[in-house]
Amino acid sequence: MKLPISVIRLFSKIKQIPAPISITLVSGILMYAVNFSIKDSATDFNLKASLSELNAFPLDMPNVKYDLLLDTMEVRSAIIKPDQFMVDILKSYELTEDQINNIILKAGKVFDLTKLRAGKSYSVMCKKLTETPYYFIYEPDQYGYLKLDFRDTLSASYVKKNIQTNLKISKGIVSTTLSESMTENGLSYDLIDKMEDALAYTVDFYHVQKNDNFKVLYEDHAIDGKSVGVGKMYGAYFEQNGKDYYAIYYKKGDKEGYYDLEGRPMKRFFLKAPVKFSRISSGFSLKRFHPVLKYNRPHFGTDYAAAAGTPIMTVGNGVIIEASRNPFNGNYVKVKHDATYTTQYLHMSRIAKGIRKGVRVTQGQTIGYVGSTGLATGPHVCFRFWKNGVQCNHLREKTGENPVMNKSDLPEFFKIRDEVVRKLNVVKKTSPQNIMDEGTESHP
């Protein structure tokens, strides 16, 4: 089994952990990573699962930064002024013109010197009580820094900082919208995206409700103890309308993705709906009073009302077989997915750029925009679905159900699943009561 880099990083961390912690190595990193990083007794929000916490930290540390013993040097920091170039900065130190030209040449080979930004700071480390520079340091961002070394032979390097990976569990409860609830709880948009991606086919994220609960188990990337990003998400939990949904990450060979508790891939053949942030304004029916024609006739589609201009997505991969306009359908697009299924999207304000007969489209791709062209009273998309040439109600079709993964992989998957679920359950759900308590405290 090939371990991903993050796993190797974790493994090298684990070696530093003192006894008496034992490592049970079961089918990959996930098992021990999860075991280690989370304290079972803790139930606080944003439980920090830091492996480094397990290490004692020496109290009297020398002042080391950029791998330099700063106490032995004179550190001069300043802000880069507008129109100030590297050469201008270096000129104020005891360096010859040759040395300056030489080091700038070398620096340019490891770092794009046009990325020196006015307003950002730099540091020059000098020999004590002199203007003789030893080092120049410039940190363009949190991921690394440019280091110029003026001692002996001049040299320049760009040093990438060490990224630490910690497992974390975060949780929350929906008070308004999902993304607001997650950002309120200090979770990044990246993590919100990951959770939505993993659960999009089972949880209806466009109709989240107050008190819906969520938890996520993921890798947090930190530099110098400061969180800089989100790595792999190992598991997600969402409670909607009293139902529990889980997505468990599993990788086997070149297949990787999220699976439900039974081992079915979360990703489905068709999206639940062709538009986000919509509501069904009229369902599929064999007899319906037509609002424009004013008589009963069958409605062989499902209407999704949404704001005009909302992107319409193809619910599955396929080929465009029609992208046209007529008095009834208005602007419309028809997609053939395979020998069995075809879908159609009506009343578009306009068809998306590049969408025409013969073009290949992928699930979720925008093919047009909500409008009310043709026979329509207001902005909506009439979504039509054919199975073997017969129009039917896609909401009744079992097209979403995926077959379970290979039977031979199930035992390994179940071990990982049980561990992820156990860890997610260690952290108690946020109860609506908590939210109210917090509310009264902060708003007396």
Ligand SMILES: [Zn+2]
């Ligand atoms: Zn319709």
